[in-house]
Amino acid sequence: MALYRTARPQIPERMLRTVRAESTLWFFLTAWQTCCTRKTVTSRNRSVYERARLVKDQGTPTHTLTSYYRPEDVEGTPLVDPAAGPAGRGGGFAVLTIQGLEPDKITETVYARMPTPEEAGRLEHPTGEPVMILNRATCTASGRVVEFARGVHSASRFAWSYTFKIPD
Template sequence: MPDRPAYLRIAELLRDQIRDGRYPQGARLPTMAELCAAHGVSEIVVRQAIARLRGEGLVQTRRGGGTIVRVAPPVRRVAMDRYRTVTRPMAVPATTFTHDQRISWDEYRLDREYTRTRADTDLAGLFEAAAGIEVLRRRFVFYARGEPQQISVNYLPWDVVGDTPVADPEREPWPGGTLAQLSFLGHPPTRVEEAVRARMPTPEEAETLRMSGGVPVVTITRRMLSGPRVLEVCRDIVIPADRVVLDYAIDI
């Protein structure tokens, strides 16, 4: 069997040194010249090794600053019971996002974009309705302490929210979030369904969420029902996978 390519061996060595703490988070790896000399290889080989580590989300390359071990963001645990939390009486304003992030209302920011549109076939199927129904599309970017943490694109039936305060972007952020909005309109949610997937981010998502290369996202497709009717479809909630643990508990 031929020897493994040199760039793979160098990447493996550096990976092990990062994981065992020789190069902790925020530390700078040896320079390109130092790695070339230490391993007796060309700069091209070292660049291939670094590119592999960057693709795994372990390092970042900064222009003029060398290669840095990526600082992993704090991981938050997200549990299904967060929906119950924000439906209870609140002493202070909160949403599922502020609850998950453990931040105050003052530390919360929300960018929003509202559009009146029609549901395509897939979206209408999630609503269990005919294609072409009018919906309100809302795209949100959620910030905690000034850092973007989550993107969400959700849809609400226009015949429910049209010409109501819920369709006014200036009313955001709304304490209690979508659950409180639907309750305000007389349709309190009685069921929440979520489907979770993982994929690589789009370039726009990676830029918006300030993500490092090689990090996937978790996407959550959510439906909120009030009785038999689907009143919200979120397609999708997008969160960097290295920032979240999804906790699900089932009573049996």
């Protein structure tokens, strides 16, 4: 499993969050299908909740992370509360578990590219520095996708470490 961290804990003062109901982009439904379910997506017009965060370390933006959830999975939970900070004790995965949608498997893709002008501005990024993109699909044991997240991380401020068992 991949881990990513900022230099400091994500506490409310350092984590700005917006929540809105949006019509999802086809990309996210396709990613859900590709990363976890391997099932056909039947509707391009499905609405999702978008939970966008900008995380800062000592006042400097380090990354953005936007999660997408089905309304029927998170309606009325802290995941759709627009207050700043994490979605309560244990974060979003604890909320999903309480909803009976315990995360069981995560598929992540990490790659580098140059930031868009909007990303560079939001991250207060120096010219010429790449960003790391994290795409994450989180599934239950039955294969239901319960979150798709996309992070844009300042490359100079992050390192990913992986530990896993080598198969027989």
